[in-house]
Amino acid sequence: MKKILLVLDAAHVDTEIIQFACNFATLSHSSLTGLFVGNYEEEVPEVNIEFGAPYIEEPPVYSIGPNITLKRLEEHITLFKKACAVRGVRCQVEFNNNSYGAESVIEESRFADLLIIKASVTQERKLKDTPTSFVKDVLAAAECPVLVAPSSLAEIKEIVFAYDGSRSAVYAIKQFTYLFPELAEKKAIVLQVNKDEDMPVTEQAHLGKWLRLHYSSIGFQVLQGKASEELSAYLYDRQHTIVVMGAYGRNGLSELVKPATASPLLRSIDLPFFITHC
The missing domain is CATH 3.40.50.620 (HUPs)
Structure with missing residues (x-):
């Protein structure tokens, strides 16, 4: 095995699943690709007029879903890279606009050896049930094996x-x-x-x-x-x-x-x- 694909919610840093994935990457001597999923929307800045000339009071803000900005996403990506570096795991990062639901993750799985995901990953604002409909869609159509991660870490015996x-x-x-x-x-x-x-x-x-x-x-x-x-x-x-x-x-x-x-x-x-x- 050479490539593990880790699905991450762009709006939240889940250190447990990152460590879980790093353990399997270390075990199998694989690289780890963090796939951050979210809905990417560019907010249109408000244009004001002063002294007859238009101006933008604040720089445009890029939003990923309802709870995260582009700046916050970059912070989450940095944390992911640092976590991998500490454990000596080779890593890459990809971001997918998840407007099309699980389809983007399924497409990425075609070129991975293993996909790791938590049962609670969702596009919805509130978690209704696990596994979520998003995860069910991934499990039904993923084009590589899927490892559903637990909420806490434990050595496999x-x-x-x-x-x-x-x-x-x-x-x-x-x-x-x-x-x-x-x-x-x-x-x-x-x-x-x-x-x-x-x-x-x-x-x-x-x-x-x-x-x-x-x-x-x-x-x-x-x-x-x-x-x-x-x-x-x-x-x-x-x-x-x-x-x-x-x-x-x-x-x-x-x-x-x-x-x-x-x-x-x-x-x-x-x-x-x-x-x-x-």
Whole structure:
């Protein structure tokens, strides 16, 4: 992995997610691109007349959304660059006028290896729910894997692969493994939710054989019940864990990877979620 794209709200400096992204950039020896999103509007200065001649009393102010000026954006970019420099992370900065919603972020994701975002990023003035509609749009159409960051930092000691036997779930496992070979020594758990607890993990022998080529410690666990409820209960008290899931927002998916399952998890479980689709 060479390029990580970090989505940042231009109106707020989120030091936690910057540090989170820097940790992954350091782990994978990648560069970090801070993508600041906001609505860029140029305020038209008021022209006054004095002694028969027009004049502008104050210089024009450039506004990004309702709460930030161009000067404040530049301050936020400087803070981002300093945070990266302190941690020895190579960084770049881009600003996208977010008038077209998540489309600009999705376009940028086409040329990135990984996109990092918080579930609370939004264009709206008030946060109504998480994940926001903006983040849902990004998750549904991103053209690279997405890592949804938690609100607080924690060292990763365990990987949970949320698995349903689908092509999409296997693809997500492979993508995560290829992007983060540095996590090969962490404990890996393949978790499947079935209606019947006695049902074995789908193609466990094949999957286990592949995983053992990449991880030093793997385990399999089957839960019985509804995917969203069982996953939420399983993950609720866990710490130092990263969760890997398959496709988000695509047709024909199993219950495990539908937005109806993934969205409540992103809202209630404060863990990093790695989500990708074929």
